[in-house]
Amino acid sequence: MTNTGFHAIESRAFYVLLLLGGLVTAAGLGAAHYMEVHGHVVTGMSNQVVWGLPHVFAIFMIVAASGVLNVASIGSVFGQTAYKPRAPLSGLLSLALLAGGLMVLMLDLGRPDRVIVAATHYNFTSVFAWNVFLYSGMAAIIAIYLWTMFERRLNGYSKAAGIAALVWRFALTTGTGSIFGFLVARQAYQSALLAPLFIVLSFAWGLAVFLIVQSVMYAWNGHTLPEDVRRRMARLLGVFVAASLYLVAVYHGTNLYFARQSAFEAFILLGRGDELGVFPALFWGGYVVVGALLPMLLLFMPRGAGPNGMLAASALVVAGAFALLFVFIVGGQSFPLEIFPGHEVTSSFADGAVELYRPRWPEWLLGIGGLGAAFVLTAIGIRALDFLPQDDFAAPGAKVAE
Numbered sequence: 001m002t003n004t005g006f007h008a009i010e011s012r013a014f015y016v017l018l019l020l021g022g023l024v025t026a027a028g029l030g031a032a033h034y035m036e037v038h039g040h041v042v043t044g045m046s047n048q049v050v051w052g053l054p055h056v057f058a059i060f061m062i063v064a065a066s067g068v069l070n071v072a073s074i075g076s077v078f079g080q081t082a083y084k085p086r087a088p089l090s091g092l093l094s095l096a097l098l099a100g101g102l103m104v105l106m107l108d109l110g111r112p113d114r115v116i117v118a119a120t121h122y123n124f125t126s127v128f129a130w131n132v133f134l135y136s137g138m139a140a141i142i143a144i145y146l147w148t149m150f151e152r153r154l155n156g157y158s159k160a161a162g163i164a165a166l167v168w169r170f171a172l173t174t175g176t177g178s179i180f181g182f183l184v185a186r187q188a189y190q191s192a193l194l195a196p197l198f199i200v201l202s203f204a205w206g207l208a209v210f211l212i213v214q215s216v217m218y219a220w221n222g223h224t225l226p227e228d229v230r231r232r233m234a235r236l237l238g239v240f241v242a243a244s245l246y247l248v249a250v251y252h253g254t255n256l257y258f259a260r261q262s263a264f265e266a267f268i269l270l271g272r273g274d275e276l277g278v279f280p281a282l283f284w285g286g287y288v289v290v291g292a293l294l295p296m297l298l299l300f301m302p303r304g305a306g307p308n309g310m311l312a313a314s315a316l317v318v319a320g321a322f323a324l325l326f327v328f329i330v331g332g333q334s335f336p337l338e339i340f341p342g343h344e345v346t347s348s349f350a351d352g353a354v355e356l357y358r359p360r361w362p363e364w365l366l367g368i369g370g371l372g373a374a375f376v377l378t379a380i381g382i383r384a385l386d387f388l389p390q391d392d393f394a395a396p397g398a399k400v401a402e
Contacts, residue, residue: 014383021376028369031362032107040110044358049333053359054108056325057367060205061101061374062135062176063198064321066169067206069094069142076149076162082229085389086214087162091146092381093210093374094169098139100374104366127178134172141165150385173199180332187264188332193254197247201321204240208317211237213378215311217388225307234310238299241317245292248324260338267335268327273354279331282323291320330357 035042045052071090075083106112119136123129145165148158177198180189211233218225252269255261266272271280295313334355381387 014379017379018376021372021379024372025369025376028104028366028372029107031365031369035108035362035366036110042360043363044360045363046355046357048336048355049330049357051329051333052108052357053326053330053363054104054366054370055329056322057370058101058104058108059176059329060321060325061097061104061370063173063202064205064209065094065097065101066138066173066176067202067204068097068210069165069169070203070206071210072145073162073166076158077166082226082232086210088146088149088385088387089214089382089389090210091142091149092378092387093213094206095139095142095146096374096377096381097209098135098142099377100370100372102135103373104370107366108363127175127182131172131175131179134168134175138168138172141168169202170199173202180328185337186332187261187335187338188268188328191251191254193247193251197244197251200240200243200247201324204237204244204317205321207233207237207240208314208321211310211314212318214389215307215314217382230307230310234299234313237310237313237317238296241292241295241299245288245296248287264335267354268331273335275354275356279327279334283327286323287320287327290316291323292317295320333357 043052069090071083072087072094074080075085075087106115118129118132122132141161141164145158145161148154148161174195177195180186181191181194183189214225252265255265263272267274268279268283271277274280295316298309298313298316301309334357336353336355
């Protein structure tokens with residue numbers, strides 16, 4: 001059968017999308033410059049909450065960049081034929097999300113020019129130093145992986161490159177989770193469960209992002225995803241979401257087992273000490289209900305989720321991801337440090353007090369600007385090269401080989 005594939009993005013529409021994405025990215029860069037000139041006093045961050053909303057965006061994109069490559073791994077490493085046409089788009093999205101996340105991360109930390117110091121002077125006792133290798137190595141391996149897909153003479157090396165990418169992205173997500181797991185000063189973190197938790201979260205978030213992009217591109221070109229592929233990917237997303245919810249429950253359940261963690265868990269889960277009740281609302285409503293239970297309900301329906309149901313479930317998973325990360329990153333810092341266990345600490349520096357964090361407009365613009373940068377890179381890649389899934393559209397409803 002003839003593989004008609006996707007039409008290239010129409011020139012006018014492409015440049016309109018590129019302009020919009022560029023404007024969003026420029027707004028993010030402008031916000032970063034504004035923060036650089038005036039200092040982080042123009043943000044909602046403080047001495048207690050040093051990782052704010054931009055870090056929520058950055059960590060989401062980096063973790064999703066690892067997980068979205070899972071689609072390529074299933075096809076080339078595990079030999080699932082239905083996933084192989086989706087491998088190039090998976091690799092492109094991984095590179096774009098990683099670039100967008102690192103852009104936000106470096107600009108939010110300030111003095112991005114000094115990244116050269118971290119790249120040339122290593123402190124191997126620091127997990128941050130290891131992540132410099134992991135992020136740069138991830139980009140290089142994905143580029144090689146894509147090369148083996150597009151260059152016919154190198155197709156035989158695609159599986160080996162896929163295995164390398166699989167191992168490396170596990171290491172990358174482990175490193176990202178370990179950044180928090182090794183922070184023993186914060187009661188929210190300091191847990192060995194965070195590394196495997198971040199790996200499973202990456203599976204769910206990455207696949208959700210991939211399904212959103214894939215659904216939009218199919219609809220753009222007037223095509224429908226083959227039914228058996230849609231059902232398979234919907235079930236897989238449901239399994240990943242369920243596994244993520246389970247590990248999040250285990251993480252909090254483990255914390256509740258220790259008496260010294262009870263105050264923090266009451267703060268996050270019940271809002272005890274949180275005047276605004278933001279964290280329990282985002283955790284229970286934003287993550288558990290919106291980001292987990294509703295998507296599973298849509299994905300595990302008896303007749304299966306239709307195209308719109310799968311798209312809605314994926315969008316809900318992404319929304320829940322931001323809610324969970326805000327609770328985890330910001331809530332973990334808002335809870336006061338336990339500097340002197342067993343003693344109440346007060347000072348003019350608000351020691352022992354809950355920090356009320358409200359993100360301001362530069363933080364929103366920087367985070368959204370990172371998404372804009374990822375969008376621009378994705379659009380250019382789709383326009384310039386053959387990154388879109390090449391299903392057989394000659395026979396509507398045709399089965400994809402197992």
